Amino acid sequence: MRYTGLGIKNRYVFLLIVMVFMTMFLPDGYALSEQDLVIVIDAGHGGQDTGVVGPGGLTEKEVCLDLAGRVKSLIDKGLGYRTFLTRSRDEAISLTERSSLANNNRGTLYVSIHLSGFPDQTIQGFGLFYIDQAYLAPGSAEQTGNKLPLWDRQQIPHIKESRRMADTLHQVFVQRFPGQTDLGVHAVPIYPFATLGMPSVLIEPAVLTSPVQEGLLRQDNFREEIANAIYEGIRLFVKQAGSGAVHE
Amino acid sequence: MSEQGKPGFRFLRLVSVLVLILAAAGVLYLVMQKSHAPKKDKVESVYMPGFPLYTEDMERIPIELFFPDKNLVLKGENGVIYKSTDPVDRMRQVIVLLLKGPRSEFLLPVLPEGIMLREFYLHDGCAYLDFQVPASRVSPMGCFMEYLAAASIQESLIRNFPEVEKVKIVLNGMEAETLFGHIDIRSPFQGLKAGG
Secondary structure (H helix, E strand, O other): OOOOOOOHHHHHHHHHHHHHHHHOOOOOOOOOOHHHOEEEEEEOOEOOEOOOEOOOOOEHHHHHHHHHHHHHHHHHHHOOOEEEEOOOOOOOOOHHHHHHHHHHOOOOEEEEEOOEOOOOOOOOOEEEEEOOHHHOOHHHHHHOOOOOOHHHHOOHHHHHHHHHHHHHHHHHHHHHOOOOOEEEEEEOOEOOHHHOOOOEEEEEOOEOOOHHHHHHHOOHHHHHHHHHHHHHHHHHHHHHHOOOOOOO | OOHHHOHHHHHHHHHHHHHHHHHHHHHHHHHHHHHHOOOOOOHHHHEOOOOOOOOOOOOEEEEEEEEEEOOOOEEEEEEEEEOOOOHHHHHHHHHHHHHHOOOOOOEOOOOOOOOEEEEEEEEOOEEEEEEEOOOOOOOOOOHHHHHHHHHHHHHHHHOOOOOOOEEEEEEOOEOOOEOOOOEEOOOOEOOOOOOO
16 A cells, blocks of 8 residues: 655655744844853952052952952842852962863853053053954964864854943943043954853953052942943843843 | 462462362263263163174165054054165064154053063064063053054064064963963964054
8 A cells, every 4th residue: 555644755844844944933143041141250360460550559350359259249139140250369360271160160151350451551441352253263274374273163153242242341331431431342362262162251341550540440339330330231231142031 | 478378288279279170071071971972772672682683884774663552553653674684684673673662652662671572583474473571470461452562563564574474472482372461372363453
């Protein structure tokens, strides 16, 4: 007796059509679910590596650690996401180790907090940084004769979202610090961002070599304003990235 | 006869005047010597190998050095180097000038004091720069300034020397992950943008 139902070939075609149809209902862009979120907050420098030192002696490592702790507290209280600090005290942690900690702890967002430093004390302001395809593309690596190792390709799928996170944080800073100079959003080859398997940004919310900004950074309320702005940037980014991922 | 009229006293006074004149002449001579002395070239403070990169009788050629301005955008500053026989020596001169910093007060120095050029090689279109950096260095600049420093080096070499296609930096004779804790220098770079 001859089989009259769908042939095996036709069944595969049917399944293919159904799968294509289903993809139309997938959320556009980078979807984040609340239970999977792990916000990695990286306080720059530490230990013997003081980072930039202000004209009055304030160190970048000290301010970054304080800001990272404040951002973590705000997320813990306000959003309830899992958070992870790459360092929670004054200790030296290599950049490679920071990347490893973020990846091994299943980080979904990476925010590295630093401060700017310039050889001119009149320069002040805030800036945002992410790594761009231009610094990661396998084509450019082949030109150099060095094939890009797998480890250095971890950021490639996340570049678009890294850029969007940098833009979101930047917009919040522009709104909240209208009196400060906007140093912009820049694509730069930051180490170890190539190895981070999650959207990643580096923020320099103030310039420590400016005596004016060093004075502000000594004040508790200025630090709280910065931490609040970073928190708000993260909240907005997650809200835009995944529906229902943020408590309204 | 008064004391002042005695021959012994007059002789003593004459000797004192002569000693004073001689001392004044000596001081004047030393001051003049100092003002006419050639200003100490800072090359030896930024260039380690010490072998001469040029001779004074060589022709001079114009070059353009790149430094960030206070708006953090790279700007060109005209300079002059000697036309050394070996083109690599001309490239070394450019890096020496870059290390010495800009002449204009509106431009920013790109590398902090204490950093020296240990060596410079050109191989297969890639300029290899080996900087001597103090072991006890701390990050003197943030991520943005560090990026601008790398971009300044890149632009100052690539724009003046068509044979340079990319730049690779090593520190203290060894491979390094970053220049000063932020910018990835593990691979040669060529596409750093002037304004980030």
